[in-house]
Amino acid sequence: MTFKYRRATPHDAETLRALHVLTFPTDDHENYLEGFWWIVEDAGEPCAFAGMRESFTLPGALYLSRCGVLASHRGKGIQRTLLTRRLAHAKRIYAPAAISTTLNNIPSANNLIRAGFRLYRPEDPWGSAGTLYWLKELT
Ligand SMILES: CC(C)(COP(=O)(O)OP(=O)(O)OC[C@H]1O[C@@H](n2cnc3c(N)ncnc32)[C@H](O)[C@@H]1OP(=O)(O)O)[C@@H](O)C(=O)NCCC(=O)NCCS
Numbered sequence: 001m002t003f004k005y006r007r008a009t010p011h012d013a014e015t016l017r018a019l020h021v022l023t024f025p026t027d028d029h030e031n032y033l034e035g036f037w038w039i040v041e042d043a044g045e046p047c048a049f050a051g052m053r054e055s056f057t058l059p060g061a062l063y064l065s066r067c068g069v070l071a072s073h074r075g076k077g078i079q080r081t082l083l084t085r086r087l088a089h090a091k092r093i094y095a096p097a098a099i100s101t102t103l104n105n106i107p108s109a110n111n112l113i114r115a116g117f118r119l120y121r122p123e124d125p126w127g128s129a130g131t132l133y134w135l136k137e138l139t
Contacts, residue, residue, distance in 0.1 A: 004042075008049070023049075023069065058122070061096065097135060112136075
C-alpha cells in the first residue's frame with residue numbers, strides 16, 4: 001500500500017481537526033494554524049496526521065505534539081514514517097533537539113526509541129502521572 005505524505009497548510013485545519021476527533025476523541029484540540037503539520041492520504045483520503053511546534057519548556061527545541069493514525073491504518077509504519085519526516089524537517093531548520101511525551105502508549109514509545117529518543121526528566125514536568133518524557137539531540 002502506498003501512502004502520500006504531505007505538509008499541511010492552513011487550508012487543512014478542518015481536516016486536521018476531523019482526524020484529531022477520530023484519533024484523540026477525549027483530548028483538547030491543538031492549534032492547527034501554528035507550527036508544522038503533516039497529513040497522510042490513502043487514495044486521496046486522509047488517514048493520519050502529525051504535528052510539531054516550538055517547545056514551551058525547552059528553549060529552541062521542537063515538540064512533537066501529536067500523531068494520530070485511523071484505526072483502519074494502524075500497524076503499517078505510518079507513525080514511524082511521520083516521526084522520520086518531522087525529525088528531518090527539524091534538522092533542516094537547525095533545531096538543536098526534539099522532545100515528545102507518551103502516556104500508556106507502547107507502540108509510540110518503541111517508535112521513539114527506534115528513532116533515537118531517550119527518556120529524560122524535565123525540570124518542571126507538565127504531563128499527568130505516568131507521562132514519559134523523550135528527548136533527541138539533533139546537533
Ligand atoms: C499510536 C499510533 C500513532 C501508532 O501508529 P501506527 O502507524 O499504527 O504505528 P506504526 O505502524 O509505526 O507502529 C506500531 C507498532 O505496533 C505494531 N502493530 C501491529 N499491529 C498493529 C495494530 N493493529 N495497531 C497498531 N499497531 C500495530 C506495529 O507492527 C509496530 O510495531 P513494530 O514497530 O514493533 O513492528 C496509533 O495507534 C494511534 O493513532 N493511536 C491513537 C492516538 C495515539 O495514541 N497517538 C500517539 C500519542 S503519543
